[in-house]
Amino acid sequence: MLEVESLTTRYGAIAAIREVGLTVRAGEVVCLIGPNGAGKTTLLATVAGLLKASSGKISLDDDDITDWAPDRILRSGLALVPEHRRIFADLTVNENLLVGGVTRTGTRRVELRNQVVDLFPALSSKLQTSAGYLSGGEAQQLAIGRAMMAEPQLLLLDEPTLGLSPKLADVVFDLIGTLRSAGLTLLVVEQSAQRILEVADRGYVLRSGEVVASGLAPDLLARQDLFETYLGRNVDST
């Protein structure tokens, strides 16, 4: 479904990611883990079209989307829930959702809004509330729901539990399970390596802009050396 080949993205002279390759197959949950500054967010932003790739190729199904604009990539079925959620705080919850469905027709947009509200009941009573007043957990649900409005086949989640309490993080991990059951393909960047490896099918470990390990999630989870060397903590302590 998604194929990233030898992808390099630079900020000026500095390469934030170098020669990165990864594959996400339809129906999979794939995670991308690594320490801060490893280039995970840069990778997702490049795949979603927000950053220009310096070299390499990104393919979505049979299309080469490397140089496509974000709106065209979205229309092809790939949506990104960005780091820090970036919901539109001055818009109401309802408006956020409708803007998320801007690529759909008016009637379909309303149907999708109702489906998203069914999936995230916490939002139903807050449709007319300014999104800036939502709690962290509600805001995350809104950010994911907003991306779902575009009916993506592949959803990229960048640090979905960032800034959330452990209890709310549990809600997000449950949500990832729900999305997977709904048939969505997911590529998730997450700091809580152990937690995401427990729900993912496969994973990639990124460090200093390069993929240093990859494999099935249970195999990565069993590799104590990865956690000690690249993720900066012991499995047992996470």
Added chain:
Amino acid sequence: MTELLQQLVDGFGRGGIYALIALGIAVIFGVMHLVNFAHGELITVSAYAAYGLFVAGLDWWIIAPAIVLVAGLTSVAIEFVAFRWVRGAPDFTMLMTSFGVHFLVQAAFVMYVSANFRQFPRPGWIFQTWKLGGISLEVFDLLVILLTLLTLGITYWVLQRTMFGMSLRAAAEDFDAARLMGIRSDRIIRGAFALSGLLAGVAAVFWLMRSGQAGPTAGLSPMLKGVLAALIGGLGSLTGAVMGGVILGLAEVLLISRLPESLVGLTDGIVFLLIALLFVFRPQGLVTVRRAERV
């Protein structure tokens, strides 16, 4: 009391024009982080269009909507010719581009038309007055207040109720997040310039009805007032821009009426001083704008 009411009517009339200009400036700032100093050129071009249409023998009833249309089209054209090429450049580059457009348009009119102002007749009926109690209501002020309210109402409806409006507000808050939603940057920026131009066009109709002249610098004063009003309100805030315009208009009228005659010439200077004081206490303007950093 009567005097104060009279001044409030005058102030709202003047402030309404500033509010329309400021709102256009705020719309562009919202989506592009650009203080568009070329905004006044929309009024300059409108002024020459009005003059040309008058020479052609047309009446204000036709000239007024034509001015609005000309301003809207000019705004989109300026975006297409100038700002599209520096999109994504540092804010300073865009600011310099806006100055470039400002000076180029002025120079073009000086070179190919004339450095002198051209006069055209103002509609006489706007200066008629109605007495209501002790207040003397000038038709022009009532017209400005009513049409400004109508224009702001329509703009509010567009921004709140249409997908274009919601997309514009979303893009103003976080442009990259809006692009991730599938909002096309080309369309939203073009739409913002069109809306901004139409608002400037309505303001131009009022401004030109009052001034009755076209010249290379016709848009300079309204542009400066609009920028000031937008700054007072909090740059990028649409509500703030309207508030800023009305406050600026009221401040000017109240000062003019209260200052000794020998100091009336200093009105603008005193207004600037008051604004500087406001920024000492509220550097962000009256309304604080939340905006995400770009990726």
